[in-house]
Amino acid sequence: MSDLLRFASFSRLEGVRHGFAGADAFGAFDGRRDEDLRRLAEAIDPGARLVRTRQTHSARVRWVEAGAPAPSERDLAAGIDGLATAEQGLALTALGADCPMLFLADRARRAIGVVHCGWRGVAGGIVDVALALLEERAGCAPSALLAAVAPGARGCCYEVGSEVVEALERAAIPVAAIARPYVRSDGSLSRAVDLPMGIAARLVALGVDPRAIELAEACTICGGSRFHSHRRGGQAAGRMAGAIAIEGAPG
Secondary structure, eight states: OTTSBOOHHHHTSTTEEEEEEOTTTSOOSSTTHHHHHHHHHHHHSTTOEEEOOBOOSOOOEEEOOTTSOOOOHHHHHHOBOEEEESSBSEEEEEEESSSOEEEEEETTTOOEEEEEOOHHHHHTTHHHHHHHHHHHHHOOOGGGEEEEEOSBOOTTTOEEOHHHHHHHHHTTOOHHHHEEEEEOTTSOEEEEEOHHHHHHHHHHHTTOOGGGEEEOOOBTTTSGGGSOOHHHHGGGOOOEEEEEEESSOOO
């Protein structure tokens, strides 16, 4: 599908297919969520089996194998905010609206992952969990990873309270480097953070080469009709979706 956002670094990686569906791609992934996710999986890798997450802002990342069942409804209800695999024929998907999605791929072993990275998940260590899982299950060293962060809440708009700042600081996110002054509509001053930059900083601290990290420039909050935004649209906001697959039929 031509209007999916694709990252240049991942597009050059042979055998890995990926894409990010903004609001201008198709669907809001709400009323027809299952159908829209199946369409996305088909656009990424025709014939691949769709594997879903259910975002609860946890730090849980699930390893998926081709012969194993997909996460059950009980698993999904408990929350699975990230997925990873080293097998072909699985389209791993995640949803979000302002929370950035982190795409991961290992250049040597062809393991992949996709992670929903809200501030609670980042503060809970989900980036660390994802990289540890890739290393444990597929031998993927952080230095061999490609990473890409899809559009999300950026420092221009993402006003946060002290509880967010403190939680990120406890998780070793360099808040001083990603924080920005934020001027409210009444002229008072607050603080905003750039969550994609925080994710990138944590990746670097864990051993990912900074040159192997690609960040989308867009902010979902002020990016207009191209993006769904919970901060802008509230509970009525749609969702965007990311998907990644190792190309080819399973087995």
